[in-house]
Amino acid sequence: VTSQVVDQVYKEYIGNTENRAQVRDGVLDALGDSWFVLPAIEVARYHRDAGNPVYFYEFQHRPSSANGVVPEFVKADHADEIAFVFGKPFLAGDV
Helix, strand or coil: CCHHHHHHHHHHHCCCCCCHHHHHHHHHHHHHHHHHHHHHHHHHHHHHHCCCCCCCCCCCCCCHHHCCCCCCCCCCCCCCHHHHHHCHHHCCCCC
16 A cells, blocks of 8 residues: 555545544544445446446434444444334344
8 A cells, every 4th residue: 555545545534633533433434434335336336237226325324222332423333224124023132
């Protein structure tokens, strides 16, 4: 990785931060983009190139079940949309 790439990534995710919470959020956004968004875009492009329709979304609704369990800065965790898409019967326990 070149220093130009590192500088660009830093500028995009952390460059304009004013406090530690914003740095944390920038780092989490960078990690989320590299672990989830970029691979998902790559798979979506393969499907598109094969002639299939592709729908892409980002779920950011914080479920009420996260209150008191997940830190307040977390919007939505991986797979939080499942209860909203399929309903609560797919959740185990009293949520």
